[in-house]
Amino acid sequence: MLKMRAEPYDFEFDPKKTALVMIDFQRDFVYPGGFGESLGNDTSLLLAALPAAEEVLKACRDSGIFVIHTREGHRADLSDLPRAKYERGNPSIHIGDEGPMGRLLVRGSHGHDIVEEVYPIEGEPVVDKPGKGAFYATDMDTILKMKGIEKLIFCGVTTEVCVQTSVREANDRGYDACVISDAVASYFPEFQRVALEMIKAQGGIFGWVSDSTAFLQALGKPAMAGAQA
Numbered sequence: 001m002l003k004m005r006a007e008p009y010d011f012e013f014d015p016k017k018t019a020l021v022m023i024d025f026q027r028d029f030v031y032p033g034g035f036g037e038s039l040g041n042d043t044s045l046l047l048a049a050l051p052a053a054e055e056v057l058k059a060c061r062d063s064g065i066f067v068i069h070t071r072e073g074h075r076a077d078l079s080d081l082p083r084a085k086y087e088r089g090n091p092s093i094h095i096g097d098e099g100p101m102g103r104l105l106v107r108g109s110h111g112h113d114i115v116e117e118v119y120p121i122e123g124e125p126v127v128d129k130p131g132k133g134a135f136y137a138t139d140m141d142t143i144l145k146m147k148g149i150e151k152l153i154f155c156g157v158t159t160e161v162c163v164q165t166s167v168r169e170a171n172d173r174g175y176d177a178c179v180i181s182d183a184v185a186s187y188f189p190e191f192q193r194v195a196l197e198m199i200k201a202q203g204g205i206f207g208w209v210s211d212s213t214a215f216l217q218a219l220g221k222p223a224m225a226g227a228q229a
């Protein structure tokens with residue numbers, strides 16, 4: 001069993017029963033011209049999570065920790081897109097419309113896919129989800145159960161939307177989740193702070209919060225250049 005410095009208290013995990021969950025590192029959220037920008041967001045804020053997420057991903061691959069990725073998006077015929085989600089936010093262009101990176105949030109388009117820095121490799125399942133949570137209308141729970149996974153490490157975007165929704169879903173399904181604070185990001189700095197506070201409040205009501213430095217330390221890996229100990 002390994003132990004990682006975390007809040008509200010240390011997070012213990014057996015690497016064989018732990019999965020890294022990489023939430024929605026898609027061009028549609030982190031680059032201009034995608035779904036995130038269509039809702040009026042400054043996408044550059046999300047790039048802050050990538051260096052730490054890359055390090056955490058590399059450390060998990062080196063340590064044999066199971067890695068699973070998610071992508072938010074819809075079928076090409078939009079048959080799984082609720083009207084409410086299509087209309088919500090009065091966007092500049094809608095889900096399914098043609099944008100600079102292809103059809104917005106549609107599976108198979110360039111914008112819907114994962115950025116190169118954290119692109120999945122062979123043996124890392126990619127779960128396509130129509131909603132914000134990684135468990136809703138997906139086989140995420142089945143895959144994790146088949147692998148004997150009990151603990152989850154979360155990286156991804158955005159902190160208060162798809163990451164937090166997935167952490168809550170994981171909590172209700174009996175998993176222990178720890179969010180890596182510098183490997184998640186929000187379009188709203190205040191929401192980043194508060195979303196993490198909410199997870200670890202009340203003795204860890206939804207889970208734990210740690211950072212990439214503590215995670216790398218727990219795995220016996222060197223810290224990222226310039227990281228705070």
Ligand code: C5J
Nearest residue numbers: 024072157158161162
């Ligand atoms: C959003 C997500 N923000 N991946 N999706 O709509 O957080």
